[in-house]
Amino acid sequence: MTARFSLGHSPAFAEHPLYPQLDDGSLVLRCVVHPDDLRPDGVEVLLLDGSLLQAAPLGEWQALQTTLVSFEALSTALPLPVAGTLQELQTLLAFAAEQSHLRDKTRQLAQALHSKQGDLQRLVDVGLALSAEKDLERLLGKILTEGRRLSHCDAASLFLVDRRQAAQAQLIFKLTQNSSIATRFQEQRMPLTKSSIAGYVALTSTELNIADAYAIASEAPYRFNRSFDLQMGYRTLSLLAIPMLNHRHEVVGVLEFINCQGVSATSGEPEVIAFDDVMAASLRALASQAAVAIENRQLLDEISGLFDGFVQASVFAIEQRDPTSSGHSFRVADLCIALARQLPLAPLPQVSCHALNEEGLRELRYAALLHDFGKVGVREHVLTKAKKLPETVIDNLRYRVALAKESLQSQMLKRMLQAYRQQGALDEAQRLQLEAELARECHRLDGYLRQILLANEPTILSEGEFHHLQEIQSELVKSHDDSLTSLLSEGEFCALAVRRGSLTAEERSEIERHVVHTRDFLRLIPWTPALQRIPDIAGAHHEKLDGSGYPKGLVGEAIPYAARIMTICDIYDALTAADRPYKAAVPQEKALDILQAEVKTGLLDGDLVQVFIQSRCYLQPQLLALAPTGSFHRHVCDFEPSEHKHG
Template sequence: MTASFTVGHSPLFADSSLHQQLRQHGVQLRAISQPDDLQAQPIEVLLLDGALTAQHPLDAWQAGGPTLVGFELADGVLPLPASASETEMLALLGFAAEQYRLRQKTSQLANALHNKDGDLQKLVDVGLALSAEKDLERLLSKILTEGCRLSNSDAASLFLVDKKNAEQPQLIFKLTQNNSLPTRFQEQRMPLTKASIAGYVALTSTELNIADAYAIPSEAPYRFNRSFDMQVGYRTMSLLAIPMLNHRHDVVGVLEFINCQNAAGEPIAFDEVMAASLRALASQAAVAIENRQLLDDISQLFDGFVQASVFAIEQRDPTSSGHSFRVADLCIALAHQLPMAPQPNVRRQAFNDEGLRELRYAALLHDFGKVGVREHVLTKSKKLPEPVVDNLRYRVALAKESLQNQTLKRMLHAYRHQGGLDEELRLQWETELALECDRLDRYLRDILKANEPSVLTEGDFRHLQDIQSEVVRSHDDSLIGLLSDSEFCALAIRRGSLTQEERAEIERHVVHTRDFLKLIPWTPALQRVPEIAAAHHEKLDGSGYPKGLAGDAIPCASRIMTICDIYDALTASDRPYKPAVPVEHALDILQAEVKSGLLDGELVKVFIDSRCYLNPGQSQLLPAPPPSPADAGAGYAHHVCDFEPSCKHPH
């Protein structure tokens, strides 16, 4: 009978007959004299006798770990009867050794369970960190960092699969980290094939655990690319490549972890426990990446939809094309200046990333309500529609023709009933006809001049009354006024080209904007877009529309938009019906609006001092040409956001 365990004993026990008997049965015997000897060599059973207990107390021997066996009864010591046979002695010592091994196994399992709990907590922490990250680049970097920390790897790489081109899918070498050898990295694209380790894993959804990357069997379809190692003097040993699978089990990318390290920092192979943890990380990473890409795709889709909507809306009024995009660029340019403003009150109103996005969408869509304005009102560039003007021209021509007929009839009557026409009288009648026709032509010119969207003085208004009182004959020979009441009222508009009813309809575009935008299921971060967009015609003193909001009741984003909206309306050079105001003149007008209590003075100061209007973004403001004398007074037109100054500071 042989035994395979180790027994420790005092030096005196080596001279006993029992010592010889145990050795004959294959028991490993080690003489010890103090508890520290238990740490130097593995001992499963300690044969405790009086010599050992005399030197050190019982608890010191118990702390060493082996199972204690003794001839004297004591707590924690297995009794060893003095009368036990040789077989019984071996069985008892074997039982004590088995007890030691069970304790060791229990301790290992407890440690493994504790480590598992730790790894599980790490994975939970990683999952929370990944789900909270919004930026894709930072998300990918965090995946590698957490993976290296979890596996104690020296380096890691991340590859993404791009299958947008189904015929030529690509593998994107997106990111790499190396803790012992930091290097510069540039994103690379390569064909998706099985020739590389990452490509093989991506195409086959197979995990590869390679103990030595330089010793891959020749029959393997993939090879390790040593170029990086050769360039920087690195040695890749162990490598674990894991596919990142989404919920449809499609591979979205590959994680590679390199050179797992032991406690001494030496590279070792990745064991199954470590691989299982990294597998879980890869699964979390795949979900996080796909969610982030999905959110980015949705954001790009929505952004494209918004821009397409703005483009389509502006096609209803091509003369203002680009206005909404320029206003959005100006708003973002001004908002970026708020954190650097000298005024503490302005700095406190600075926007975060979500606030900037909300402002941008509101600015892009601030004229969305134009779709609710009738097109003939929206595009009305004159006071009278062209058919009415044509009718007036016809009316004047008919009146002149009627005067000529009357003159000819008088001449014919003289020839028939008076035997002839005196030459002097004929010249008199022709002169009178010419004067009447000239007067009608002058009236028509005055009507056409009054039809332009300009500012009428009281004298102009009385002149229109004189024209209206002119009576002419119609096609049926009845007497009518040269101007009808409706035509007179339209021409008598003192500012612009719109009647009061039409101007009210134009102003309702902000109400339409709010109502239409409320139909969109905005995310919580963008839910104020309708409110911000609808308030861009509110004024600080409460004189604006549609609600007559005043002061801080107007959102800061709306106050920014009002400034940028007015500036672009003044400086826009793409509107054929009005000249662009020079930049310096436009800034003077903004300051005048501040003095009138209409605009936020602090925001206007930041706008002017920062000169953010010079290069606001993607939309380039064209240089504004100086107004020519012929353009004087032609600054009023139909666009919903055209600026009309208060009477206190006309321009």
């Protein structure tokens, strides 16, 4: 026979004539009475006869996972005495033993495959978990936790490479975990050099598998830093340092796994063992997944920061056209977030059900910051129109009045000259009469000018206050070419007859179109799914619940809930911001009264206004900063009272 194997048999087989011939040292014979005799050490082949089947049922013998040979079948196949029987029996038993070996090997391979599949499944699960994590700090913690679970190690550390410094790249000791001792960890930065294990791995992209960190060869370019062990009373033994490579094969960080946990082959007690190749392969795969997840997270954070900077820079640039309203969009955004954060706390279920998650808050904030971006489409002379008539037109009116007065004086002097020519003299009474007439007419023209200047102020006027403008318009005066013209042109009269504010109907329409410009501009941006409602939210901040708003005249639920939040905050800031020519900045309590009045007239969401007032979210410190001061420039979101007058 070519190989020794063990053969189990019953006591009865020891009496068989073939037994002495088999007991020649070529195989190991073992007498068995019960299945327990083969636990835990078994045999390759078991001769199963009637006595063994009487001792235990067939199922228990089969559970031993050894090759069973029926002694009765064997006796039938090899009757005695037959020449060559022993050789055939040995061949048959050897074949049975080989089957047993193959079955054991197959079972071991199946177990290894199952274990490998389990490792692969765990890696897949880890990859999914890492890709789903949005917070970088939690992501790094998951990487270490999953790595320790895969490797059965006691501790792990994570280092990130920071190449943003122009002078020298840095190694950031970002996180550590240790099952044996509790540690208070603080992030550390150090120069990226080959002198440390993590630095060497990061700079060379080389994996280091060290059996004993205290036994590193003296000629190695790196050294193990023992300060942690000394301070904490810890003993680092086995250490596996793996570079985390991104898709460009650049090292973004280093994973260190410390003290792999195993069992002593001699004592069976737990002990620290070296990381084997199989374990290293699994951790290498984890490091690759971690590198992709970290880079993706950092890239998303950078994109988010870049976009946030773009939004703020856009708002800053646009508000430079309107210096006194600078800060309006930022204040409205802060107010919107302050109010939105009160939604889940609201006692009203119809409000709390609209609570926004972090993505919703971000969407609302961007919409609020950009809600007035469309004023780039409003002509500057309309946007900055402080009064009903521009100063150049007022100067022209002053010149027109002055010219009319000069014309009257010239007419008086002509009448005096004519009297001298006709009468040879001008009596004192006649002279005084002419001068009195001139003074009255000049005084009347000066009064007209004062009324024009007063009407030019964008106060709130009633219909009855326009008669004096009609009287002024009917006044005919001479122009520079001696032709007669109205003191007020039709366009000037229409501008001065504006009842509220300083804008004509056409100019007000142009101002209102800033919302359309905002919406159309924002629709050009390829928003992510989480932010795709920004154009509609920003474009609806002047809509009113009763349909009287603009630009679409949306009614009730058709107005996005976030836009209803913004409308309240926009009005409040417009009321409490810097002084306007036709209305001073109102006190907070008055502004809140106006909001409630707008609710009563069906313009604003009453539930939201109630939450806004009761939560006092408008009193947050960042919202109490003084509004900018300076000369007035009209803002597209200036609040003007509705047709329903507020008390």
